[in-house]
Amino acid sequence: MKICIVTDSAADIPARDRRQLGIVVVPQNITFGTxxxxxxxxxxxxxxxxxxxxxxxxRIVAPSAEVFEKLYRRLSEQFDAIISxxxxxxxxDTFLMASRARAALPPSSCRVExxxxxxxxxxLGFIATEAARTARAGFGVEEVIDRVHWMIxxxxxxxxxxxxxxxxxxxxxPAGQLQLLLRTKPLLVLNExxxxxxxxxxxxxxxxxxLYSFIEDFPEMRAISVLYSTTPEDVEGLLERIDxxxxxxxxxxxxxxxxxxxLLGPGGxxxxxxxxx
Numbered sequence: 666m667k668i669c670i671v672t673d674s675a676a677d678i679p680a681r682d683r684r685q686l687g688i689v690v691v692p693q694n695i696t697f698g699t700x701x702x703x704x705x706x707x708x709x710x711x712x713x714x715x716x717x718x719x720x721x722x723x724r725i726v727a728p729s730a731e732v733f734e735k736l737y738r739r740l741s742e743q744f745d746a747i748i749s750x751x752x753x754x755x756x757x758d759t760f761l762m763a764s765r766a767r768a769a770l771p772p773s774s775c776r777v778e779x780x781x782x783x784x785x786x787x788x789l790g791f792i793a794t795e796a797a798r799t800a801r802a803g804f805g806v807e808e809v810i811d812r813v814h815w816m817i818x819x820x821x822x823x824x825x826x827x828x829x830x831x832x833x834x835x836x837x838x839p840a841g842q843l844q845l846l847l848r849t850k851p852l853l854v855l856n857e858x859x860x861x862x863x864x865x866x867x868x869x870x871x872x873x874x875x876l877y878s879f880i881e882d883f884p885e886m887r888a889i890s891v892l893y894s895t896t897p898e899d900v901e902g903l904l905e906r907i908d909x910x911x912x913x914x915x916x917x918x919x920x921x922x923x924x925x926x927x928l929l930g931p932g933g934x935x936x937x938x939x940x941x942x
Contacts, residue, residue, distance in 0.1 A: 668800035668809060669744040671736070673728065673759050674704040675752035675924040676789040677892070679917070686797035691736065693759070694726040695923050701726075710920045714895050717931050722834065725924045727758040733766030741775035746806045749779045750793050750813060753858035756785055757924060776806060780813055783858035786925045787890040787917065787937035788822040795939075819940050822855040823863060823879040824892075824925070825872040827932030835928045838862070852876075853929075860928065873899060876936045877906045885941030890917040892935040894926055899934060 671689045672678070683690055692703040697716060702708035704725075717723065733749070740747050749767070751760040760781045767777045782789045792813060799812045826832055829846060837860055838846070846865060850872040854863035866872045880889060889907065891900055900918055907916055921935060929935070 666746065666805060667744045668746045668748060668806060669740050670793055670797040670800060671740070671747055671749040671763075672789065672793040673751050674922060675757065675759065675785055676750075676793050677786045677919050677922050677925070678790040678793060679919060682790075682794055686794055686801065688793055688797050689736070689740065691728045691732060691759075693757075693922075693924055694728065696724045696726055697721050704923050708923075710894075710922055710926075713923050713926065714931050717926070718895065723923060723927050725757070725927050727762050730762045730765040730769065733763045734769050737766055737770055737777050741770075741773050741777070744775060746776040747778070748796060748800075748806070748809055748813070749777065750782050750789065750796060751779070752785050752789055752924060753783045753855075754781045755783075755858040756860075756928075778806070778810060780810070781858070782813075783817055784820055784822070784855060786822060786892060786921045786935065787919055788820040788855055790890070790919075791820045791888055791937065791939040792816040816939070820937065821879075821940065822935055822937045823852055823876060824860070824929055824935035825850050825852050825866075825869075825875065825933055826929045827869070828930040831928060831930035837928065852879075854879075873903060873934065876934060877903060880907060880936055880938060881910055883938055883940050886911060886914060886938055887941050888917070888939040889914060890919050890937040892919050892921040892925075892937065894921060894929065894933050895931040896934065903934075903936075 673691045695702045754760040763779045849865040852864040853860040
């Protein structure tokens with residue numbers, strides 16, 4: 666059985682991994698006023714963060730149901746099944762659009778399943794790449810879906826925000842909670858599909874320490890990703906710390922993309938972990 670894994674660009678999967686595993690990625694839409702770009706096609710991460718640092722405010726718009734329907738119709742001619750995994754429905758309308766497209770499809774021999782990952786960035790990326798590996802290993806649709814739901818429970822993300830104005834514009838927190846975060850570099854944990862306040866360090870150095878401590882709390886790890894936006898110079902110090910507890914573990918270094926970037930702004934960082942059961 667030929668199974669295609671589809672996700673969206675909010676998964677932040679490196680291009681090489683996407684190509685090797687045959688994962689199809691649907692781009693998120695980036696808007697600055699009346700200008701619209703497709704993530705990774707018309708605008709890359711470097712161009713995006715340059716605009717943010719110049720003071721532009723982005724809005725990230727989910728791919729339309731029409732885009733998904735057209736894609737599913739095309740892929741159904743090549744595959745026996747499509748498993749479409751998307752960024753948390755609490756952070757984006759992407760899963761809703763994919764589900765609408767699935768409902769609009771005519772009867773077909775190709776099975777299409779849409780799944781809300783409750784994740785974002787490389788926490789979703791780990792899920793999508795593991796699903797693709799499971800499918801390539803010859804497992805059936807139900808086994809791949811079961812693996813995805815297992816992965817959803819075992820992939821985690823912690824991030825910190827440098828500029829609270831981005832959190833304010835993202836409407837993730839009510840005004841009362843935002844007040845508690847003033848004059849901090851808040852650590853935000855992915856929990857049940859949304860980002861919640863985890864700790865409130867006062868300095869960037871303390872926030873970076875919090876990322877390391879988060880990783881340290883997991884007894885066993887299958888994969889780790891360090892994510893940055895505009896400060897790659899902070900990555901090396903974190904990698905050195907991680908190497909002390911996981912000396913043989915290869916760590917993926919990824920620049921998180923526009924959707925998470927619209928919530929955290931430039932200067933933020935994150936870690937994603939795929940824990941061993």
